[in-house]
Amino acid sequence: MKKILYSTITFIITFSNQSFADETSLYDFKWLDDGEKVYVIQNKEYIKSGRLGVDFSIIDSASSPFQDTTGFLGSITYYFNERWSLDLTYKQYSNQDSGDLNSLLNQIGNGIKPIIRKIDSAALIHLNWIPFYGKINTFNQIFFFDWGFGFGLGQYDTQGNWQTFDDADVGLVYEKSQDPGFNFRSYVKFYTGSDMTFGAEYNLSGVNTIKDPNGKEDILYLADILVTVGYIF
Numbered sequence: 001m002k003k004i005l006y007s008t009i010t011f012i013i014t015f016s017n018q019s020f021a022d023e024t025s026l027y028d029f030k031w032l033d034d035g036e037k038v039y040v041i042q043n044k045e046y047i048k049s050g051r052l053g054v055d056f057s058i059i060d061s062a063s064s065p066f067q068d069t070t071g072f073l074g075s076i077t078y079y080f081n082e083r084w085s086l087d088l089t090y091k092q093y094s095n096q097d098s099g100d101l102n103s104l105l106n107q108i109g110n111g112i113k114p115i116i117r118k119i120d121s122a123a124l125i126h127l128n129w130i131p132f133y134g135k136i137n138t139f140n141q142i143f144f145f146d147w148g149f150g151f152g153l154g155q156y157d158t159q160g161n162w163q164t165f166d167d168a169d170v171g172l173v174y175e176k177s178q179d180p181g182f183n184f185r186s187y188v189k190f191y192t193g194s195d196m197t198f199g200a201e202y203n204l205s206g207v208n209t210i211k212d213p214n215g216k217e218d219i220l221y222l223a224d225i226l227v228t229v230g231y232i233f
Helices: 002-015 099-108
Strands: 052-062 067-079 084-097 117-137 142-160 175-191 196-210 217-232
Touching: 052 084, 052 196, 067 117, 067 217, 084 142, 117 175, 117 196, 117 217, 142 196, 175 217
Parallel strands: none
Antiparallel strands: 052 067, 052 217, 067 084, 084 117, 117 142, 142 175, 175 196, 196 217
């Protein structure tokens, strides 16, 4: 019976993915023999407070049904403590006409075209909250991770064809502009013993830009999925 209880407790501790306790936490299970304690392994092995981090990401973006958009991201993050950080982020996008756009233009002729808005780049500042941390045990190695959220504001460089939309004799001609926008982010970051990090992230952005042939402004929403590698100094 004692072996069964011990195995059950070990399993629970080993595969618990999340904890809010600090590094001094001690759990005293009443059904263990007197004097037996269980310590919870924390990810405080990787202290972030007061440190700088850099991240580089590959972006797969869904900004328009008429564009195939990819890109990359670079950011610098300062950690005030284990729960809060501030980052400066730059995104650069690459846009290609999608198959849907080519099919549409071929079917309805050169005189008709959709309104298109491209996202070229974004410069943002985020305030990040990191409320969750945990671990994954792969039997021979433990991976520690953070799960955080951020909200950012910044400037987006865009291109649109609204000015020439009503001109039947002109094809897809784009005019550049700079537009304000915001960005929500949710990310998971894994830590290694060499201070390198690996992670995945989801972004939802809103850009106050032109979506109407008369020049009326509206919010253009786009979603990014990112794969990230970084380093904490």
